Amino acid sequence: MSDKPITLALVGNPNCGKTSLLNQMTGGKDLVGNYPHVTVQVVERQLTHKGRALSVADLPGIYALTSQSPEELSAREYILAQHADVVINVIDAGNLQRSLYLTTQLVEMGRPIVFALNMVDEVESQAAEIDVAALSSMLGAPVVRTSGKRGKGVAELLDAALDVLDRGVAPQRSFxxxxxxxxxxxxxxxxxxxxxxxxxxxxxxxxxxxxxxxxxxxxxxxxxxxxxxxxxxxxxxxxxxxxxxxxxxxxxxxxxxxxxxxxxxxxxxx
Ligand SMILES: Nc1nc2c(ncn2[C@@H]2O[C@H](COP(=O)(O)OP(=O)(O)OP(=O)(O)O)[C@@H](O)[C@H]2O)c(=O)[nH]1
Ligand SMILES: [Mg+2]
Incomplete structure (x- = not known):
């Protein structure tokens, strides 16, 4: 068996809580801030989850996967080069419409993926309106409610990512x-x-x-x-x-x- 850690990549809009989720996973203190583009280059952190070695990459925030900005291009190349075994797309539950623009493009890339519906603590009433089961069935991959601030759902998110990897499922990208x-x-x-x-x-x-x-x-x-x-x-x-x-x-x-x-x-x- 290879000693290489399993690599997960956090991908999502600026300010959606990627680094906060990473900190919850590692117990670390990477910089978070309530403004966009706090993370400007890929940061990789190591952790162990249920006895398995993981390397989690925090990618700079992006709104799409076009080639119109260096961040978008480098995120796209990172995913296309299959650096990540599983992509974790962080969706801001309070900005669903804006977030799903990137989501649909990520799904079309066809890499193994799971979704973190983040900020659920902040927008509980709005988040309750989101039919997670329907979203998950349409995207063909798990959707987990999370809070980067409070740590809610973080262990379940890692479980879901490892499960997708173990079962070898890819999303329905021609959905x-x-x-x-x-x-x-x-x-x-x-x-x-x-x-x-x-x-x-x-x-x-x-x-x-x-x-x-x-x-x-x-x-x-x-x-x-x-x-x-x-x-x-x-x-x-x-x-x-x-x-x-x-x-x-x-x-x-x-x-x-x-x-x-x-x-x-x-x-x-x-
Ligand atoms: N209430 C609430 N706030 C959150 C949550 N996750 C993150 N935040 C806050 O949202 C802001 C942005 O969080 P970051 O983790 O820096 O977001 P990011 O996606 O890494 O942002 P960039 O690096 O700029 O792309 C910070 O003020 C966090 O404290 C959450 O689940 N609930
Ligand atoms: Mg960040």
Whole structure:
């Protein structure tokens, strides 16, 4: 058996309580503050949970996984490089809508994941309105209510992460079904990726969907990284629907927004 610790990564919006949760896990005193971007680089801390060695990485806060900021790009690369065995997406229960924008993009990456619905102590009445079971079933991964301030749910969160790892479950990353015209475009570009990409892992069904979505968004870093696959980029571009130029930004935002709207519809208690 390998001595290498199991690696977990805390990913979430700025100020959602990632470092507070880390401190609760380790008993440490890493800097927290009631303002965004307190943590500016990846911090890794070691701990033991139920006899298992863990290394927990606290990633700088981000709102999305585009390539528009160095933090977002480095978080994305960290996850794509599979540095984390399990991603812990910290969701601010008081800012659910804003948080789920990132969540839907993380799920589409397809890495093993669990969700910490944090700040439940602060927004108890709001948090009670969130249907955790529905959210969890839609995202295809456990959702645990936590408080970074009081330590509530932290042990259960670690249990859930280890359980996901032990059972080898990945989220249902194609859970977001876009509107017909977007879905058709995603599938058209995905077929091009599956036929043409040189990397077998990217050609497989789910990996190709993530790449198709990023190519359709016109993601700068992805296009640059795929520079070696010029033919693929060209074919992908030709397969994209003809967005009017004035609609370009809207079309790009449409993809993650659609996931967000679906999540919100599902997880608000009816
Ligand atoms: N009431 C309450 N406050 C919390 C909770 N978790 C964190 N906080 C507070 O929220 C603020 C932000 O916490 P941090 O742990 O620094 O958040 P972060 O996600 O690491 O923020 P960045 O490093 O800026 O991305 C601090 O004032 C914390 O005390 C919680 O569950 N409940
Ligand atoms: Mg922090």
């Amino acid at each position: 977001v079904h876009y509107d017909a015209h977007l879905e058709e475009a995603v599938q058209r570009v995905q077929a091009v990726v599956q036929e043409n990409h040189t990397d077998a892992a990217v050609r497989e069904q789910e990996g190709s969907r993530w790449m198709a979505i990023k190519l359709l968004e016109g993601d700068v870093a992805m296009l640059r990284a795929e520079g070696d696959h010029q033919r693929l980029v060209e074919l992908g571009g030709k397969s994209a629907p003809p967005w009017p130029s004035t609609m370009g930004c809207l079309a790009k935002a449409c993809l993650p927004m659609r996931g967000l709207v679906m999540c919100m519809e599902w997880c608000q208690k009816r």
